[in-house]
Amino acid sequence: MSFMTKPVARHPKMPVNALGLTPRDYEGSMSTLCAGCGHDSVTAALIQALFELNVEPHRLAKLSGIGCSSKTPTYFVRDAHGFNSVHGRMPSIAAGANAANKDLLYVGISGDGDSLSIGLGQFCHAIRRNVNMLYVLENNGVYGLTKGQFSASADIGSTSKAGVPNRQGPIDSVRLALSLGATFVARSFSGDKHQLVPILKAGIAHSGFAFVDVISPCVTFNDHKGSTKSYAHTREHMHEVVETDFVPLRAEIKADYAEGSVKAVTMHDGSVVKLRKVDDDYDASNRRRVVDYLAETTAKGEVATGLLYLEESGADMHGFENTVDTPMVKIPYETLCPGSSALADIQKEWV
Numbered sequence: 540m541s542f543m544t545k546p547v548a549r550h551p552k553m554p555v556n557a558l559g560l561t562p563r564d565y566e567g568s569m570s571t572l573c574a575g576c577g578h579d580s581v582t583a584a585l586i587q588a589l590f591e592l593n594v595e596p597h598r599l600a601k602l603s604g605i606g607c608s609s610k611t612p613t614y615f616v617r618d619a620h621g622f623n624s625v626h627g628r629m630p631s632i633a634a635g636a637n638a639a640n641k642d643l644l645y646v647g648i649s650g651d652g653d654s655l656s657i658g659l660g661q662f663c664h665a666i667r668r669n670v671n672m673l674y675v676l677e678n679n680g681v682y683g684l685t686k687g688q689f690s691a692s693a694d695i696g697s698t699s700k701a702g703v704p705n706r707q708g709p710i711d712s713v714r715l716a717l718s719l720g721a722t723f724v725a726r727s728f729s730g731d732k733h734q735l736v737p738i739l740k741a742g743i744a745h746s747g748f749a750f751v752d753v754i755s756p757c758v759t760f761n762d763h764k765g766s767t768k769s770y771a772h773t774r775e776h777m778h779e780v781v782e783t784d785f786v787p788l789r790a791e792i793k794a795d796y797a798e799g800s801v802k803a804v805t806m807h808d809g810s811v812v813k814l815r816k817v818d819d820d821y822d823a824s825n826r827r828r829v830v831d832y833l834a835e836t837t838a839k840g841e842v843a844t845g846l847l848y849l850e851e852s853g854a855d856m857h858g859f860e861n862t863v864d865t866p867m868v869k870i871p872y873e874t875l876c877p878g879s880s881a882l883a884d885i886q887k888e889w890v
């Protein structure tokens with residue numbers, strides 16, 4: 540229960556990061572989600588990624604909307620900043636906070652209902668603006684919090700718990716993000732921490748909007764036979780297209796990949812993302828081919844996973860707007876707002 544305080548006892552051999560913090564320091568309140576919910580595994584992966592990246596808790600801002608997924612920021616990094624917004628409105632809160640203070644690290648957690656139904660427009664414009672943030676969509680094909688209605692990501696023919704098939708076509712968040720010009724697009728599975736943690740780390744290091752769709756099964760309403768967002772279906776149909784390895788700036792970069800099979804991309808902070816192709820003809824830097832590839836794998840009923848598309852060259856929201864280097868929150872108020880007398884002087888020019 541979230542009101543219960545977690546015990547503070549620590550194992551003496553618990554790992555410590557460069558800041559002297561342990562993974563426990565990256566935890567939050569006790570989860571109130573159903574036992575086995577995929578969202579809790581995503582939280583665990585985020586805790587590991589933030590711990591391993593030595594993120595200072597006070598430099599992190601966690602943002603969300605409404606849904607079981609949107610509750611999860613409470614369950615990691617208790618000392619970070621946080622804002623739980625209205626359903627589907629997290630992207631504009633993220634854009635506004637980022638505009639005011641670009642020094643913080645923004646992590647947004649959303650659901651398929653939150654991002655693809657009520658918040659679809661917000662989601663699209665955050666991508667277009669290339670808001671510098673990690674955006675995690677915990678995708679279970681249903682509105683978990685409101686008891687299992689089909690969401691906009693439910694596949695045609697996927698059945699509800701009562702056995703009723705969904706007849707409306709799904710919105711594929713990954714293909715949508717690619718078509719809107721997203722510069723970092725990945726898909727993973729809550730049951731695959733080995734794949735998810737490096738993708739989250741790369742997303743945090745990315746300068747711009749890093750989109751990670753995570754198939755995150757809802758054990759209470761959408762984990763039955765007939766559901767295409769269940770643990771069993773995802774395990775059976777998951778197809779890893781690109782294996783991702785994240786090498787932080789301080790770590791030694793070892794040449795442990797066969798020549799030609801790996802592409803190393805240097806991120807703006809100097810860390811390196813290594814992408815090892817699993818399919819020979821896959822190119823994670825060719826947007827058009829990635830879109831075609833995803834259309835083909837989707838038609839075959841496969842769930843393509845990995846860091847599917849990465850572009851390191853794009854300007855983020857501040858680049859587009861040509862903002863000053865100093866974050867707005869650090870600019871003296873008098874500079875930002877010279878007062879009504881200054882406005883009156885300007886107005887005099889027009890009378």
Ligand SMILES: Cc1ncc(C[n+]2csc(CCOP(=O)(O)OP(=O)(O)O)c2C)c(N)n1
Nearest residue numbers: 606607608626650651652653681682683684
């Ligand atoms: C404006 C508004 N409309 C509707 C709701 C009801 N509502 C709460 S959560 C939710 C859907 C959540 O689904 P999703 O984002 O997929 O999250 P999940 O619970 O599946 O993780 C809905 C429709 C609301 N809270 N606010």
Ligand code: SF4
Nearest residue numbers: 573576607683757758
């Ligand atoms: S209802 Fe579904 S999404 Fe919500 S906590 Fe339970 S398992 Fe998770």
Ligand SMILES: [Mg+2]
Nearest residue numbers: 650651679681
């Ligand atoms: Mg959902």
